[in-house]
Amino acid sequence: MHEQTCGTDVVAVLLAGGRSQRMLGRDKAFVPLAGRPLLEHCLARLTPQVATIVISANGDPASYPTDYPLLPDGNDDHAGPLAGILKALQWAQQTQASTHVLSVAVDTPFFPVTLAKRLCDIAETESGRPVLAMSGGRLHPTFGLWPVALLDSLEAYLAAGDRKMMLWAEQQGALSVTFEPFVGHGRSVDPFFNINTAEDLALAEGLLAEIGKEEGNV
Template structure:
């Protein structure tokens, strides 16, 4: 299998964080998006960002920016579809997605997802940790994009349900000190992440 492309999901509205742009929140003097790029870029063949609104605000990061292919912020499945359409144009077979608000995700995410998909997942795999299934962290075959487009058009919004219905493998990632998929939903979460970054 070819090395997958990577897609950072940043299409949400950050309502619990008080609105604004989660991707541009400061963590240790750098935006969250920069942390996600640093962790994912070495693991993939190319990288894009799924985001909505004024795309020019991300120009400094030098990534293709992929808006949701349908209106109304239908959730991360729409971001995954945007990534799959982009990957198809690149001739890629798969993408790996990560959430922009999860700055400590594993440095071996992609190879472990690839291994999990090979051992049983029909080419689709989701990360799992002590905190449960982490469906925004997944390996997605480009071949499923038309199926996903139809599901979204029919009203499907639950990412984990759609993925598990398609035979997704579950790949366990242990956290030595804390859940590596700890994500930042509130100002308190951001404060905790700053503490973790300081060690």
């Protein structure tokens, strides 16, 4: 059994449905980093933080690990990350009776090991509002803690044709938690640095070689 470091009853969703045109249209989840797919790096980082993880993805189900429920969007209207969060909220409500869903993006392999705990600490006092990660003065809405109670609101928002993640989060009175950079590869690095290009991948390879996986100071 995994040690759950988040006090709130949480299901984590790994958002792995995107493709990167700058990475020749490859499925980001399976882009190799130090010999392992990004998906594996993120799962290893997320597993100690929560008790339950689901994967939001639209690829071949046989490509994904069977240990985690796979939640396809079920549509082709390019609803983006919010579609994955919606499916996770529905799954959490129907299957787990959980109070919150934690979202994490698969192209961001150095996200903080304290992510769940710190977002949950805020949610315990502001349970009805989303809590988003922030670094360098910038919000990262794909790294958020979403109350399951907002399920109906999100369904209505998407049904109206809206797709902007930050707009919906702001409408729900989103709060934020600031995470500091870490030092790696001779530079200050945003923990939410995401991999979009071959150059980003090369930088991530260097960072991983220097700091090692699962560094507690990230």
